[in-house]
Every structure is written in C-alpha cells, then in structure tokens.
Amino acid sequence: MCSWLGRAVSSCFRPLSQYARMNKDDCEGLGSEDDVFLWSRDLEKHSHGEFSFAVVQANQVLEDQSQVETGRHATFVGVYDGHGGPEASRYICDHLFHHLLRLARENGIMSEDILRNALSETENGFLTLVRRAYEIRPVIAAIGSCCLVGIIWKRTLYIANLGDSRAVIGYLDQSKKIIAEQLTKDHNASMEEVRKELKALHPEDSQILVLKQGVWRIKGIIQVSRSIGDAYLKRPEFALDPSFPRFHLPEPIRQPVLRSDPAICTRDLEANDKFLIFASDGLWEHLTNQEAVEIVHNNPRVGIAKRLLVSAMMKAAKTRQIPYTEIKKLDSGVRRHVHDDITVVVVYIDHGMLDDKTSTPEISVRGFVDTAGPSNFNFS
Structure with missing residues (x-):
C-alpha cells in the first residue's frame, strides 16, 4: 500500500495555480496554508462563546456537509458525513435546520421531541426525493449520510446522532485537568454493542453481519447502522438489481436493515464544561477523544479546528509513511487513500455569556463555503 501511495504521490502533483483558493486565512505554524x-x-x-470551523476534502467530490447557525440565544451545529455520493448530506444541510426552526417556533421551545421530529421529516423528505428519481437514477437509493446535530439553548445542550460522527465535550476535573467525555455512541458495526443489537433485531438473518477483510459490515456492505437515506437497506421497493453489484442484495429485505431514528441526549451545561468538538469520523480515525481535547485545551482558540484537522492528517501521513507535505499535493480522490473527508467544529462555552443579554452576530456558515449569510435561529 505504501509503495503504491508513493507512486500515486509522484504522479498526482498539480500546479497550485490550477485551483481557486478555498481559504484565505493564514494559520501560522500549522503548515496548511498551501x-x-x-x-x-x-x-x-456565537451566543454562548466562540467557535472554530474547518473542513478538508479527500474524496473526488466532497461528501461531508456541515453548518453552524447562530441566533441571539441559541446555537446550532450540524455535521453530515455522506456515503455513496453527496446528495443525502447536501439534502440534510438544505432542509434539517429549516424543519427544526419551524417546529421550534411553533412550540416556542427546544426539546428532544422537536429535534427527533425534525430529523424524521428530513428522512421522509429525502426518501420522497429518492422515490421520484429512482426510475431515472436508481443508484440514488444507495446514497446516505450520517447526521450529527448539536444545539445549545438556555444552558442546555441537545445532541442527536445517526452514524459514526462524534461529539466530545472537554471539561475540567477537580484537579483542573482537562477530561474528554464522549457524548454520542458510534453506530458502527465495529462496535460489539451495535453487532449485538443487529443480531437481536434480525435473529433469522445469518448474513446481517459479514466479516470482510477484518471489518464487520452490515449485509457485507456498510458499517454504519443508522443513517439518513440508504433507501435500499430500509424499504424493499428500492432494491437494486445485479447491475449494481456493490449494493445488490441476494434476497429482498423483510424489515429495515438500517435505522433512521436518532440517539438523542441532553445535558445541562456546567461551569467546568469548557468546549465541544463535533467532527466526522475522519478525525476520530486518527485522534483519540483525549488527544483531541488536549490539543484544544493547550492551544490558542484562533484556528483550533484547523489545528485538530491538520493533526489528524499528520498522523495519517505517519501511518502511511508519507511526508505530510506530499499529502497536500495529492489530487482529490487519490487523497482518499490516505485520509477521509474531515469536518471539525469546536464550540467554546463561555459561561459568562449564558446570561448575558448582549446581542451577538447572527450568522449562517456552511463548511467549505467562504461566504456567510445571516441566520434567523430565533424562536422564543
């Protein structure tokens, strides 16, 4: 693998002038400016402090989509890690927040039920899109996305998760040491708990889990057990025929193989809670929870999301025995052999601002887009 990557590196250099700059900010000392x-x-x-945001593309087409929405009294973070293509993650980015905002305004509050219903509407909306496009482009039934959402409202943190993106909080213990606490569970077949759940839900299906090249996959195809989309693993009418060998199932499914109901948790923010890290699994593949929170805790705020992202890529380079400087010269697609698309949002919690009535900027920022528009994340 390493020798192959060495050849790929030498054959895939591109003059930097071919590309438009996606980031004009300097991040001194990180070696990422080119x-x-x-x-x-x-x-x-944001309404409760500050946030830092970074994305790196590895796939031929960026499959990670992400957004931060800030209001006077609430903050929304979404990380959507697509697979099979970018359509599902883009759909979530375009629709989920608007469903959530409408439901929150109708009720005047935020709650677990509102978050759950917003995700359900998003899932149903994407499956409707799949139904309309299926005859013309059947492969859309095999496109899906993980979905991680975080909301801070009135000192309460709400988190919903489908898939293996992850939210981690950094807090200080009694000795003032920074501690990482994982707030989400990875819905991935690599986890024994997930495999037990799948076997319990599908006792008559001997192929619900297949070990391929040392990796557990559901039906021998996919690792994540919950998602938005992936219609062919949820509804028999979206089954793909043998002309799609990667996604073809030898027998029709009798019940959904993947789940679309999110795991949701709430947490009252406490004085020792310092920051949150929301990231797609591309980050956690290379950094442990504790390594990530120590990087955030021990470095300046400015550019901290980029610092985390670059730290992960440097570890990926070391694993593949390739200089990090060479990875930056790889073209998209080829680069996926070294690391995945990675999205990182670091949200600092400044407790003095939780009761502060001073207005804060209301902005809407999407990952990998240089422009930021106004946000209307206000509902009470």
Whole structure:
C-alpha cells in the first residue's frame, strides 16, 4: 500500500495555480496554508462563546456537509458525513435546520421531541426525493449520510446522532485537568454493542453481519447502522438489481436493515464544561477523544479546528509513511487513500455569556463555503 501511495504521490502533483483558493486565512505554524483542499473559519462568535470551523476534502467530490447557525440565544451545529455520493448530506444541510426552526417556533421551545421530529421529516423528505428519481437514477437509493446535530439553548445542550460522527465535550476535573467525555455512541458495526443489537433485531438473518477483510459490515456492505437515506437497506421497493453489484442484495429485505431514528441526549451545561468538538469520523480515525481535547485545551482558540484537522492528517501521513507535505499535493480522490473527508467544529462555552443579554452576530456558515449569510435561529 505504501509503495503504491508513493507512486500515486509522484504522479498526482498539480500546479497550485490550477485551483481557486478555498481559504484565505493564514494559520501560522500549522503548515496548511498551501493546502487547496482545506477550508476554515478560524474564529467566530456565537451566543454562548466562540467557535472554530474547518473542513478538508479527500474524496473526488466532497461528501461531508456541515453548518453552524447562530441566533441571539441559541446555537446550532450540524455535521453530515455522506456515503455513496453527496446528495443525502447536501439534502440534510438544505432542509434539517429549516424543519427544526419551524417546529421550534411553533412550540416556542427546544426539546428532544422537536429535534427527533425534525430529523424524521428530513428522512421522509429525502426518501420522497429518492422515490421520484429512482426510475431515472436508481443508484440514488444507495446514497446516505450520517447526521450529527448539536444545539445549545438556555444552558442546555441537545445532541442527536445517526452514524459514526462524534461529539466530545472537554471539561475540567477537580484537579483542573482537562477530561474528554464522549457524548454520542458510534453506530458502527465495529462496535460489539451495535453487532449485538443487529443480531437481536434480525435473529433469522445469518448474513446481517459479514466479516470482510477484518471489518464487520452490515449485509457485507456498510458499517454504519443508522443513517439518513440508504433507501435500499430500509424499504424493499428500492432494491437494486445485479447491475449494481456493490449494493445488490441476494434476497429482498423483510424489515429495515438500517435505522433512521436518532440517539438523542441532553445535558445541562456546567461551569467546568469548557468546549465541544463535533467532527466526522475522519478525525476520530486518527485522534483519540483525549488527544483531541488536549490539543484544544493547550492551544490558542484562533484556528483550533484547523489545528485538530491538520493533526489528524499528520498522523495519517505517519501511518502511511508519507511526508505530510506530499499529502497536500495529492489530487482529490487519490487523497482518499490516505485520509477521509474531515469536518471539525469546536464550540467554546463561555459561561459568562449564558446570561448575558448582549446581542451577538447572527450568522449562517456552511463548511467549505467562504461566504456567510445571516441566520434567523430565533424562536422564543
């Protein structure tokens, strides 16, 4: 693998002038300023503190979609890690927040039920799109996305998760040491708990889990057990025939193989809670929870999301025995052999601002997009 990557590196250099710069910010000392596939917003304000945002593309088409929405009294973070294509993650980015905002305004509050219903409407909307496009483009039935959402409202953190993106909080213990606490569970067949759940839900299906090249996959195809989309693994009418060998199932499914109901948790923010890290699994493949929170805790806020992202890529380079400087020269697609698309949002919690009535900027930022528009995340 390493020798192959060495040849790929030498054959895939591209003059930097071919590409438009996706990020105009400098991040001194990180060595990322000439990476044309890396975008960041180094530090912005939100209603409860500040946030830092970074994305790097590895796939031929960026499959990670992400957004931050800030209001006067609420903050929304979404990380959507697509697979099979970008359509599902883009759909979530375009629709989920608007469903949530409408439901929150109708009720005047935020709640677990509102978050759950917003995700259900998003799933149903995407499956409707699949139904309309299926005859013309059947492969759309095999496109899906993980979905991680975080909302801060009135000192309460709400988190919903489908898939293996992850939210981690960094807090100080009694000795003032920074501690990582994982707030989400990875819905991935690599986890024994997930495999037990799948076997319990499908006792008559001997192929519900298949070990391929040392990796557990559901039906021998996919690792994540919950998602938005992936219609062919949820509804028999979207089954794909043998002309799609990667996604073809030898027998029709009798019940959904993947789940679309999110795992939701709430947490009252406490004085020792310092920051949150929301990231797609591309980050957690290379950094442990504790490594990530220590990087955030021990470095300046400005550019911290980019610092985490670059730290993960440097570890990926070391694993593949390739200089990090060479990875930055790889074209998209080829680069996926070294690391995945990675999205990172770091949200600092400044407790003095939780009761502060001072207005904060209301902005809407999407990952890998240099423009930021106004946000209307206000519902009470």
